[in-house]
Amino acid sequence: MVKQMRFMIALFAMIFLAVSFASALTTSITSVNLHVVQGSSNLTNLTLANAESVNITGVNITSSPSFSGLSFYVNNTNFQILNGSSSMVFISFSSTSSLPIATYNTNIIINYNNGSSQSISLPVTINVVAQSNPNIVNGINATKLCSSFSTGNTNVSISDLEDKSSGTDNDWEWKALDEVKVRVNVANDNDKDNSDYKVQLYFFDSDGKDVSSKFVDETDSLKQDVNNLDNGDDQNVDFAFKLSTQIDSGTYEVVAKVSKRSGSNDDCALTLKGDSQTVYINQDDYYTIVSAVMGSKSVSCGNTLDLTVTVTNTGTEDEDRVKVFMNSYDFKLNAFQEIDNLNSGESKDVTFSIPVPSNAAEKLYGLTFSTQFNYDSSDDKYSDQSASKDNYIYSFNVLGNCVDPTKPVITAKLNSTALVGDNLVIAVSFKNNANTSVSAIIAPEEYDSWAELVSVDPATITTGKAESKTVYITLKPTQAGQQTFNLSVIYNGKSIDQPVTLPVAKKTSLLDGMYGQLGKTGTYLVLGIAVLIILILLVLIAKLIFTRKH
DSSP: OHHHHHHHHHHHHHHHHHHHTTSEEEEEOOOOOEETTTOOOOEEEEEEEEOSSOOEEEEEEEEOOOOEEEEESOOSSSSSEEETTTTEEEEEEETTTOOOSSEEEEEEEEEEESEEEEEEEEEEEEEEEOOSSSTEEETTTTTGGGGTTTOOOEEEEEEEEEEOOOOBBBBTTTOOEEEEEEEEEEEEOSSSEEEEEEEEEEEOOOTBBOHHHHHHHHHGGGGGEEEOOOOOOEEHHHHHHHHEHOOOOOOEEEEEEEEESSTTTSEESSOTTTTTEEEEOOOSSSSSEEEEEEEEEETTSSSSEEEEEEEOOOOSSOEEEEEEEETTTTTEEEOOOOOOOEEETEEEEEEEEEOOOOOOOSEEEEEEEEEEEEETTTEEEEEEEEOGGEEEEEEEESSSOOTTTOOOOEEEEEEEEEEEESSSSEEEEOOOOSSSOOEEEEEESSOOTEEEEEEEESEEEEOOOTEEEEEEEEEESSSSSEEEEEEEEETTTTTEEEEEEEBBBOOOHHHHHHHHHHHHHHHHHHHHHHHHHHHHHHHHHHHHHHHOOO
């Protein structure tokens, strides 16, 4: 009896575990019923929720059975769902124009792994109906864009439409404020050389309404010209724009149009008729990022860089509070500001002031701005933070007025007399303030107009940490007066120019001194008296000699 009880308990436990695993992944719907127009497509979305206490990995979605002419596409496969979280998946069923009108039954198979392989099967009923108007494609009236759509156009075509965005999670899956890049390939098929075209992008919702103005703040970013395209040539046209915060989650059709710039609406082509592309906008419930930073791009040492930081709620839910962080690795700065009541789609500004040290190096610096959001007042904590790819990097230059603590101290003093025609010696002292040894070359420049260079001794020096050495520069002045030359110092790939000024005197004789003191008349008078005294002395000496002889 005991053994039977144990067996029954074990059996019930296994059944319970099996049921638990089987119910680990749930969906927002249990079946799908779609109408698909011949030559068109229809979409549905599933919200996959993980009700298990472990992460679900390796989710893969397929359809079975398949039908020729009826294709299946899912925007995201092989992703993970953390325990207690959910993820939205967009699924598209497309029909060829030749697929018979009928009702098709298939299944969406969701395979996943939460420690053991599991699967969910959702029945799908697809009613393929006739295209009532061949010019209505995916709900879009193509003739409003291009009146020749029904007959086609052989002069111009679009051969490719690509999502070239970087930093987005998947092709054609975007979020508000994403930096998007779309490439359109335009071909001149049967037109004359040097033809000019205009290319434009449109976005349509599921009702066929043009919602381009909700995708971007400036619709001019969705227009471009193509100049001088020769017959038989093609050209890539790249559109780059930032998505607006006004777009809602859902599926949209992006359509590219090319037409002659000076032609009528008949001479054009569209990426409809099977070549259009579906865009998936999947906004998070809670998500807030720094969307812009405004301020100066350069600042001097010792000054303050003031920045205005714009914070935008790109989620679908209002935020009670948001924390905005600023980080500077170079300046070892961390600061934050908090914002209250930031509603969905709303932006608010905060300011940050960054002090720049007086001894900062002159170079390019970067600041990182990030956010925390989904605030819980019960524990005063934020549940989420911005992804690293969405953090805002602001770059600026530090230029001017900077004190380099490793800069050497250079002094120059006259070590001799400074006379025209004589060698003068200047002693230049070089003190190394760096933490490593420094080699330097010291040489005079811009002295040619008043002196000749005799020597520089030594020609190069090497100094250790905190060490000083002296270089002797010998010049031979050719001109008197207050003279200046430039002292050029090159050390460790850097240079210093330091002006040196010194007085140079003229050599003087006795007569030059007298002339300077007495003037012309006085000098001649003194000379005359001196000559007279000399003559008198000569006469007295001659008389004395004559007297002794007799």
